């Protein structure tokens with residue numbers, strides 16, 4: 029089966045009733061980019077840039093940023109890349125950032141908030157991103173956004189820097205939906221963003237107040253919890269009001285039991301581990317979008333992740 033999936037993986041994935049679902053890859057390195065291509069990924073849905081900052085003595089300058097992204101974009105041979113700005117906080121070891129210690133790093137100065145104290149880091153990264161050729165091959169994704177004010181502030185800065193570099197067309201900017209406030213305000217965010225990308229790892233952690241790294245909570249910290257699903261539903265509805273698309277780049281996108289539900293809730297892009305692309309495309313091709321829609325709304329009424337999992341397995345005959 030795996031070999032057959034790989035063979036058909038280069039073609040786009042559509043449901044049986046013709047809804048196109050982009051299946052993209054989450055990557056961090058140029059090797060990952062090659063693996064994504066080999067496995068038929070339609071695009072890169074999330075390039076995590078933290079690796080670029082760690083194991084160094086100082087932060088990369090704008091040109092070092094540009095070079096890293098350019099080499100990955102070149103390796104992708106024309107496929108688009110969604111590149112996320114730095115998402116470290118005091119919990120990740122980046123000694124040269126010398127951030128003040130935090131008692132609760134998960135709720136601290138992380139993601140886009142870091143720019144409040146170190147705007148230079150974000151500026152250099154944005155300059156590097158804007159300089160990648162051809163213009164438009166890169167979309168910028170902002171982590172840990174909590175409301176539209178934050179988004180608008182960064183978006184203005186991106187436009188300023190782009191103009192400074194002689195780029196006239198606006199660059200596409202998306203927002204991670206990974207804290208409950210962002211999901212609740214998705215309609216406001218979608219007004220100012222080009223797309224939304226749901227980070228189910230953090231969205232689950234912050235919705236359920238369960239540390240994503242806590243091994244003995246792993247089974248309970250399930251993105252199929254009805255509370256998380258309702259936030260996903262609210263996100264796709266908010267985006268639809270402004271005609272924007274929604275992807276999922278958290279681990280839930282690569283979970284075969286979750287895929288029919290995410291598609292049913294209106295998600296049109298799934299960004300997964302590169303090697304998972306063929307299997308997820310194969311699953312999408314077995315689905316009927318209209319049926320997914322109906323069933324997804326039924327499953328939002330269930331009272332636990334376990335119940336949602338069991339029902340999904342039964343409806344879509346997944347073992």
Ligand code: PEP
Pocket residue numbers: 074076115206226227228229230231277278279
């Ligand atoms: C997420 O939070 O779901 C996500 C995709 O981002 P990361 O795992 O890098 O926090």
Ligand code: MG
Pocket residue numbers: 206227229230
């Ligand atoms: Mg996250």
